[in-house]
Amino acid sequence: MDHLERLENRSIHLLREAYSCIPNLAMLWSIGKDSTALLHLARKAFFGHVPFPLIHIDTNYKIPEMTAYRDRLALEWKLTMIVGRNDAALAQKRTFPDGAVDRITCCRLLKTQALKDVLSGQGLRLKLNHSTGGYEPDPSREPYTGVIAGIRADEEGSRSKERYFSPRDTESRWDLGDQPPEFWDQYKTDFAPGTHVRIHPLLDWREVDVWEYIDREAVPTVSLYYDQGEGRRYRSLGCHPCTSPVESTARTPKEIVAELRTGKFKDIAERSGRAQDLEDRGTLEELRRDGYM
Amino acid sequence: MAVEKGRESLRVVMAGHVDHGKTSLVGRLLADTLSLPKGKLEQVKAFCERNARPFEYAFLIDALKDEQSQGITIDVARIFFKTTARDYLLLDAPGHVEFLKSMVSGAAHASAALLVVDAEEGVRENTQRHGTMLSMLGIRHVAVVVNKMDRVSFREDRFLAISEEISAFLRRLGLEPASVIPISAREGSNITARSELLPWYDGPTVLEALDRFPAEPPLEKLPLRLPVQDVYRFTALGDQRRIIAGTIASGILRLGDEVVFYPSGKSSRVATIEGFPKPPVGAARAGAAVGFTLREQVYVRRGELAVKRGQTPPQTSSRLRASVFWLGKAPLEPGRDYVLKLGTARVPARVESVQRVIDTSTLRVLEGRGRVERHEAAECVLAMSAAIAFDRAEDNVLTGRFVIVDGTEIRGGGLVLESLPDAGSRQRERVILRNIKWQKGLVPREQREARFAQKAALVMVSGRDDGLRKAAARALEEELYRQGRLVYFLGIGSLLYGVGADIRGTAENHEEDFRRFSEVAHILMDSGMILVSTAAELSQADWDIVCNAVEPDRAVAVWVGQKGGREESTNLKPDLLVCAQDKAGVVAQVVALLRAKGILSA
Ligand SMILES: Nc1nc2c(ncn2[C@@H]2O[C@H](COP(=O)(O)OP(=O)(O)O)[C@@H](O)[C@H]2O)c(=O)[nH]1
Numbered sequence: 053m054d055h056l057e058r059l060e061n062r063s064i065h066l067l068r069e070a071y072s073c074i075p076n077l078a079m080l081w082s083i084g085k086d087s088t089a090l091l092h093l094a095r096k097a098f099f100g101h102v103p104f105p106l107i108h109i110d111t112n113y114k115i116p117e118m119t120a121y122r123d124r125l126a127l128e129w130k131l132t133m134i135v136g137r138n139d140a141a142l143a144q145k146r147t148f149p150d151g152a153v154d155r156i157t158c159c160r161l162l163k164t165q166a167l168k169d170v171l172s173g174q175g176l177r178l179k180l181n182h183s184t185g186g187y188e189p190d191p192s193r194e195p196y197t198g199v200i201a202g203i204r205a206d207e208e209g210s211r212s213k214e215r216y217f218s219p220r221d222t223e224s225r226w227d228l229g230d231q232p233p234e235f236w237d238q239y240k241t242d243f244a245p246g247t248h249v250r251i252h253p254l255l256d257w258r259e260v261d262v263w264e265y266i267d268r269e270a271v272p273t274v275s276l277y278y279d280q281g282e283g284r285r286y287r288s289l290g291c292h293p294c295t296s297p298v299e300s301t302a303r304t305p306k307e308i309v310a311e312l313r314t315g316k317f318k319d320i321a322e323r324s325g326r327a328q329d330l331e332d333r334g335t336l337e338e339l340r341r342d343g344y345m
Numbered sequence: 346m347a348v349e350k351g352r353e354s355l356r357v358v359m360a361g362h363v364d365h366g367k368t369s370l371v372g373r374l375l376a377d378t379l380s381l382p383k384g385k386l387e388q389v390k391a392f393c394e395r396n397a398r399p400f401e402y403a404f405l406i407d408a409l410k411d412e413q414s415q416g417i418t419i420d421v422a423r424i425f426f427k428t429t430a431r432d433y434l435l436l437d438a439p440g441h442v443e444f445l446k447s448m449v450s451g452a453a454h455a456s457a458a459l460l461v462v463d464a465e466e467g468v469r470e471n472t473q474r475h476g477t478m479l480s481m482l483g484i485r486h487v488a489v490v491v492n493k494m495d496r497v498s499f500r501e502d503r504f505l506a507i508s509e510e511i512s513a514f515l516r517r518l519g520l521e522p523a524s525v526i527p528i529s530a531r532e533g534s535n536i537t538a539r540s541e542l543l544p545w546y547d548g549p550t551v552l553e554a555l556d557r558f559p560a561e562p563p564l565e566k567l568p569l570r571l572p573v574q575d576v577y578r579f580t581a582l583g584d585q586r587r588i589i590a591g592t593i594a595s596g597i598l599r600l601g602d603e604v605v606f607y608p609s610g611k612s613s614r615v616a617t618i619e620g621f622p623k624p625p626v627g628a629a630r631a632g633a634a635v636g637f638t639l640r641e642q643v644y645v646r647r648g649e650l651a652v653k654r655g656q657t658p659p660q661t662s663s664r665l666r667a668s669v670f671w672l673g674k675a676p677l678e679p680g681r682d683y684v685l686k687l688g689t690a691r692v693p694a695r696v697e698s699v700q701r702v703i704d705t706s707t708l709r710v711l712e713g714r715g716r717v718e719r720h721e722a723a724e725c726v727l728a729m730s731a732a733i734a735f736d737r738a739e740d741n742v743l744t745g746r747f748v749i750v751d752g753t754e755i756r757g758g759g760l761v762l763e764s765l766p767d768a769g770s771r772q773r774e775r776v777i778l779r780n781i782k783w784q785k786g787l788v789p790r791e792q793r794e795a796r797f798a799q800k801a802a803l804v805m806v807s808g809r810d811d812g813l814r815k816a817a818a819r820a821l822e823e824e825l826y827r828q829g830r831l832v833y834f835l836g837i838g839s840l841l842y843g844v845g846a847d848i849r850g851t852a853e854n855h856e857e858d859f860r861r862f863s864e865v866a867h868i869l870m871d872s873g874m875i876l877v878s879t880a881a882e883l884s885q886a887d888w889d890i891v892c893n894a895v896e897p898d899r900a901v902a903v904w905v906g907q908k909g910g911r912e913e914s915t916n917l918k919p920d921l922l923v924c925a926q927d928k929a930g931v932v933a934q935v936v937a938l939l940r941a942k943g944i945l946s947a
């Protein structure tokens with residue numbers, strides 16, 4: 053069993069543990085490479101089925117290709133697709149692109165708040181109708197008690213401290229000073245009412261592992277990751293006002309792997325194109341303590 | 346790039362007393378092997394300057410705000426780095442005793458350890474406690490690093506004294522240090538390159554010691570152990586497969602293998618090992634997360650252990666002796682309810698007795714203590730509410746270790762020393778043998794059940810009011826029959842003079858009567874039938890006999906009227922307590938329960 057196979061088997065094991073032990077489970081799908089690789093792992097774990105809904109948090113500032121690509125795969129793979137959005141903040145124009153708040157507050161409102169509301173069932177939940185291809189309000193208000201997320205330990209400092217099964221309190225907060233012990237393949241699967249757990253099957257993957265896996269398994273990924281002839285591509289995908297492309301001519305997962313292993317990105321951090329990470333040391337930690345993924 | 350593929354990887358935990366330099370060593374390793382992202386070192390140095398703080402290599406790793414302001418590690422960090430030989434995942438554990446549970450979480454995922462000791466301070470409480478935990482967690486490969494040699498003028502005698510002390514301690518735990526290395530994380534001595542400041546030392550550098558740790562051992566040579574994670578039937582898109590899912594802990598699973606599931610003893614042959622999107626495969630090895638289908642359908646569920654017929658069978662019991670460590674604030678003690686999780690099994694458990702308590706930092710035995718306090722280790726006898734399958738840790742550690750849940754939290758872990766006999770052992774052995782020898786027809790039980798929109802079950806109605814309980818049981822049978830179910834009233838009395846004719850008049854026949862009743866019930870339930878029966882003031886001991894013979898989650902105990910009465914029956918934990926005064930009320934409540942349990946559908 054090679055390195056990638058070992059990572060793959062472990063992730064599948066974690067996905068299955070989550071499915072068997074957590075009653076009301078969902079998976080976050082940001083359309084990015086990590087959560088798309090994770091979606092592929094889920095289809096492998098459950099032999100072509102994805103037995104829980106996928107949640108996408110729509111900030112309204114996602115790059116348009118992302119939404120089109122999401123709906124195409126959701127229909128093709130028969131996914132239960134749920135979209136959450138903070139319509140109140142968008143209507144009141146309380147966003148960074150509107151010039152009303154700083155980047156961090158914008159993330160907090162459009163991502164963290166929208167996520168919390170969709171999880172608790174108190175906010176907007178739009179569900180994909182497979183016969184029309186459109187989205188309709190989801191009648192279910194049942195809170196989700198488990199959320200699978202595709203974060204990796206090598207992304208940044210606070211994520212390097214995560215657990216595979218990471219509890220969140222009734223306010224979605226993360227208590228970093230008192231995380232549960234996790235050993236011998238046994239995870240925290242008992243919870244007080246109102247709390248939930250984040251499950252992180254990709255914790256041990258590095259950026260280059262994800263790309264090698266995408267290459268090996270031919271996982272379909274959104275075109276924004278590849279140079280379309282202009283010498284630019286996205287290395288990490290977020291909202292367009294806060295994410296900038298990098299200069300690169302990589303056109304395929306293979307070329308991206310080469311770039312990461314021996315080429316120009318050999319020693320450059322993945323999220324260096326994300327503006328909100330640079331504003332203050334520890335910003336992401338603050339966001340994550342507060343419920344951000 | 347081809348050389349990068351299939352590279353080996355190893356997980357190594359950093360252990361040792363707080364402030365002895367674990368995190369600094371990791372930071373230094375990253376910096377000296379040029380593993381840091383561009384600009385990271387400069388960024389941290391500039392940050393220190395702005396805040397008028399001396400630069401620390403530890404700041405490269407201790408990422409949390411609280412960690413940086415307090416200068417300590419609070420939770421395990423996962424750090425990736427690589428040498429020319431292989432990839433590493435370093436788990437940088439905190440050294441403060443308060444964070445021992447984080448240290449355990451990091452160490453348990455490692456297969457080797459670097460134990461860091463401060464040359465000036467020498468071996469301290471948590472150096473030893475971490476050593477003990479490494480041994481309990483089953484880590485066999487440990488290298489000791491004596492850090493801060495700059496503080497002791499790089500003196501050899503100081504190094505030798507510490508080296509001897511810690512090596513002697515580790516040997517008491519059965520750990521032989523692979524090497525003991527004098528270093529200075531601050532000066533960068535003996536980390537990636539040998540240092541002139543330590544001319545008297547000719548052993549490996551830290552980097553060399555890492556590369557010398559042996560690769561993780563292959564587990565496929567051991568007998569097959571596959572804890573069942575779940576059984577999938579995704580019928581939504583017309584998928585008819587019934588897939589048993591789980592990760593192979595040890596051994597190899599092959600097409601056509603006869604597998605036996607413990608503790609039930611049910612067996613069948615592997616029909617396919619499924620794949621997606623790839624086609625099915627012929628074999629799968631330890632570490633693989635698999636799904637397989639069976640030739641003859643048997644009913645199994647999460648928590649059972651699949652093994653290969655002909656290989657060493659696992660132990661099955663509801664009692665075991667174990668070596669445990671405890672991390673909870675409240676002590677581990679008899680008289681309280683816990684849950685034990687081993688493999689995928691999960692059962693309520695209690696501490697029957699505490700035999701020997703050990704101080705994890707001194708290894709001193711604490712006499713005459715009936716409970717285990719936080720951060721202590723002990724030998725205990727644990728009694729579970731049902732039998733599970735496991736191995737002794739020395740035979741197969743993957744199926745010989747467990748965690749103990751207190752309330753909603755994992756508070757301790759343990760290694761199985763031995764299986765102990767329990768009241769049900771004799772009967773369970775018979776049941777396992779019966780299941781192994783069971784002859785299957787071509788029609789699976791699930792298909793028979795589906796015809797009647799039901800699941801096979803045994804409903805036992807008990808209570809003190811003889812008239813009400815008997816009338817209610819019969820009315821229940823009638824109601825289910827009226828609904829079109831396959832149902833039968835099986836009175837215990839119907840068995841006594843036929844099935845039990847040979848033991849009539851012998852003295853100790855009560856248990857045997859119950860066992861025979863349960864075996865008859867088992868046959869009828871295998872035909873998909875729902876059985877209704879009744880027993881006056883059922884005791885938990887009698888009910889255990891029934892649950893050992895039939896599938897326990899298909900056995901439903903109902904108590905009608907006030908609890909109490911006969912002393913033995915007061916300890917029965919029924920699935921339903923009905924206070925209704927008439928049989929119609931009882932029937933309605935039982936039917937509702939059967940629906941809730943999924944025994945009745947449609
Ligand atoms: N003089 C000296 N100080 C060191 C050395 N290594 C670490 N330290 C200091 O020891 C303190 C604790 O180090 P840290 O790495 O946080 O220890 P940890 O708690 O084991 O992770 C810090 O102030 C370091 O600067 C060394 O080799 N020499």
Ligand SMILES: [Mg+2]
Pocket residue numbers: 367368369417418438439440
């Ligand atoms: Mg530290």
